[in-house]
Amino acid sequence: xxxxxxxxxxxxxxxxxxxxxxxxxxxxxxxxxxxxxxxxxxxxxxxxxxxxxxxxxxxxxxxxxxxxxxxxxxxxxxxxxxxxxxxxxxxxxxxxxxxxxxxxxxxxxxxxxxxxxxxxxxxxxxxxxxxxxxxxxxxxxxxxxxxxxxxxxxxxxxxxxxxxxxxxxxxxxxxxxxxxxxxx
Amino acid sequence: xxxxxxxxxxxxxxxxxxxxxxxxxxxxxxxxxxxxxxxxxxxxxxxxxxxxxxxxxxxxxxxxxxxxxxxxxxxxxxxxxxxxxxxxxxxxxxxxxxxxxxxxxxxxxxxxxxxxxxxxxxxxxxxxxxxxxxxxxxxxxxxxxxxxxxxxxxxxxxxxxxxxxxxxxxxxxxxxxxxxxxxxxxxxxxxxxxxxxxxxxxxxxxxxxxxxxxxxxxxxxxxxxxxxxxxxxxxxxxxxxxxxxxxxxxxxxxxxxxxxxxxxxxxxxxxxxxxxxxxxxxxxxxxxxxxxxxxxxxxxxxxxxxxxxxxxxxxxxxxxxxxxxxxxxxxxxxxxxxxxxxxxxxxxxxxxxxxxxxxxxxxxxxxxxxxxxxxxxxxxxxxxxxxxxxxxxxxxxxxxxxxxxxxxxxxxx
Numbered sequence: 001x002x003x004x005x006x007x008x009x010x011x012x013x014x015x016x017x018x019x020x021x022x023x024x025x026x027x028x029x030x031x032x033x034x035x036x037x038x039x040x041x042x043x044x045x046x047x048x049x050x051x052x053x054x055x056x057x058x059x060x061x062x063x064x065x066x067x068x069x070x071x072x073x074x075x076x077x078x079x080x081x082x083x084x085x086x087x088x089x090x091x092x093x094x095x096x097x098x099x100x101x102x103x104x105x106x107x108x109x110x111x112x113x114x115x116x117x118x119x120x121x122x123x124x125x126x127x128x129x130x131x132x133x134x135x136x137x138x139x140x141x142x143x144x145x146x147x148x149x150x151x152x153x154x155x156x157x158x159x160x161x162x163x164x165x166x167x168x169x170x171x172x173x174x175x176x177x178x179x180x181x182x183x184x
Numbered sequence: 185x186x187x188x189x190x191x192x193x194x195x196x197x198x199x200x201x202x203x204x205x206x207x208x209x210x211x212x213x214x215x216x217x218x219x220x221x222x223x224x225x226x227x228x229x230x231x232x233x234x235x236x237x238x239x240x241x242x243x244x245x246x247x248x249x250x251x252x253x254x255x256x257x258x259x260x261x262x263x264x265x266x267x268x269x270x271x272x273x274x275x276x277x278x279x280x281x282x283x284x285x286x287x288x289x290x291x292x293x294x295x296x297x298x299x300x301x302x303x304x305x306x307x308x309x310x311x312x313x314x315x316x317x318x319x320x321x322x323x324x325x326x327x328x329x330x331x332x333x334x335x336x337x338x339x340x341x342x343x344x345x346x347x348x349x350x351x352x353x354x355x356x357x358x359x360x361x362x363x364x365x366x367x368x369x370x371x372x373x374x375x376x377x378x379x380x381x382x383x384x385x386x387x388x389x390x391x392x393x394x395x396x397x398x399x400x401x402x403x404x405x406x407x408x409x410x411x412x413x414x415x416x417x418x419x420x421x422x423x424x425x426x427x428x429x430x431x432x433x434x435x436x437x438x439x440x441x442x443x444x445x446x447x448x449x450x451x452x453x454x455x456x457x458x459x460x461x462x463x464x465x466x467x468x469x470x471x472x473x474x475x476x477x478x479x480x481x482x483x484x485x486x487x488x489x490x491x492x493x494x495x496x497x498x499x500x501x502x503x504x505x506x507x508x509x510x511x512x513x514x515x516x517x518x519x520x521x522x523x524x525x526x527x528x529x530x531x532x533x534x535x536x537x538x539x540x541x542x543x544x545x546x547x548x549x550x551x552x553x554x555x556x557x558x559x560x561x562x563x564x565x566x567x568x569x570x571x572x573x574x575x576x577x578x579x580x581x582x583x584x585x586x587x588x589x590x591x592x593x594x595x596x597x
Contacts, residue, residue: 141285
């Protein structure tokens with residue numbers, strides 16, 4: 001009698017542990033998904049802003065047709081549907097650097113710099129760039145947390161049973177990570 | 185950073201339980217001291233005191249939960265703004281909400297005051313709000329503004345205003361109740377007896393408001409440091425916040441002190457002074473005792489820490505904090521090691537990230553003021569001489585003369 005009760009209790013305990021571990025993994029996975037959705041929103045926002053930027057800059061930057069063309073190409077490359085996060089990250093980084101080069105070139109065109117429309121677009125695009133990089137950090141944190149959890153015992157048993165897949169990091173362009181030394 | 189939030193929640197819970205116990209004890213003691221016969225074995229008075237204070241307590245909690253944000257924002261006359269009014273401010277708040285993975289964007293308010301300051305309140309999508317003054321918007325550039333907003337978002341993320349709201353209100357009640365006990369004691373002096381219980385109640389009534397206040401202020405100061413630490417993690421650029429704090433504190437101590445004290449917004453702000461990023465009512469160079477009773481740590485120490493940081497993560501802040509302020513760590517080292525927090529490098533914003541870098545102070549001030557007036561429903565009349573006449577909604581007139589060209593404009597209702 002007592003033995004069977006103990007066995008039932010033990011079984012229940014294991015079941016509860018099992019369920020809570022599984023749910024923990026699922027919520028981590030959802031965190032990653034949510035973080036990715038945030039990145040996706042900002043990337044789409046950038047795709048929408050770029051045609052306006054090109055339209056605005058076209059009139060002033062007659063001699064920079066190549067730069068503008070580069071942006072258009074990078075944008076269409078980035079917009080291609082792909083499930084490979086590494087490829088996606090690379091294409092997006094490419095787009096970021098082409099936009100940056102346009103802003104750098106705009107320094108040579110005082111009329112363009114003075115245009116209210118251009119300033120607004122610049123603020124919007126800069127802010128979107130910032131949002132992408134902040135969302136990327138949040139996404140990578142979520143992925144790290146998920147991966148850590150997935151590899152730890154005893155969660156790894158459940159992760160293997162239910163086939164929880166590895167998640168990929170969304171890597172930043174190495175040139176972007178400019179480290180500054182602080183002077184005292 | 186979830187463990188800091190967990191730690192915060194735990195500390196807040198402990199602190200609130202202590203306060204609640206204090207509160208209920210006072211209620212009981214008050215009822216006790218008011219009961220007509222001290223040797224009444226039914227303790228009817230004590231029970232009633234307990235019951236009344238319990239009802240009051242629940243009432244206060246419900247009130248603060250639903251109305252505190254609105255109450256504070258009304259106190260300082262803050263006006264809500266939309267994205268098209270001030271795109272930069274809106275973008276910065278959105279960026280920091282994403283960086284803190286807040287999950288929502290707080291409402292944004294502007295306060296029509298020349299004093300540069302900012303505060304945040306609320307903890308969730310419904311009640312969270314960030315308010316900045318016109319003065320702040322006019323002296324800071326985008327990177328500095330980002331630092332200040334990150335600090336405010338950190339307060340929301342760390343649930344600090346929950347603590348401040350509840351603790352502040354309960355603290356006020358403790359003071360009232362202890363005052364009532366002292367009065368009750370004075371009234372019952374004529375009676376015979378009273379004994380040890382009354383004496384203990386008296387002593388507690390005298391010292392507990394001070395103890396509660398000291399405890400409250402100690403935690404309040406720690407939370408300011410913690411919000412700075414989190415802000416660095418969000419922006420990855422401690423120098424921005426350091427330079428913003430420098431500009432803000434210089435404003436208050438360079439001959440403008442009288443303006444600060446006379447400013448009507450700041451006086452009503454006494455109630456909310458503990459919520460602001462910088463407390464202007466606080467002396468910059470204070471002795472040990474004054475520091476014990478201040479809501480904010482000294483701004484120069486905060487700047488010193490931020491300037492010495494070689495990376496922008498919490499671990500680095502912790503290290504510098506230990507070197508500058510005290511040997512005791514701001515955040516438990518064991519927690520940091522357990523989380524295996526990686527060092528986050530400082531990222532210097534690129535030139536184009538300061539899109540308003542060339543904007544003048546007057547221009548920024550004009551933009552901020554205009555958006556405040558727009559939010560407050562001012563009527564705008566464009567005169568032929570290029571002047572813009574802005575008429576406050578409370579001014580009930582049908583005609584106005586342009587001050588520069590004397591043309592008379594009719595105001596449409």
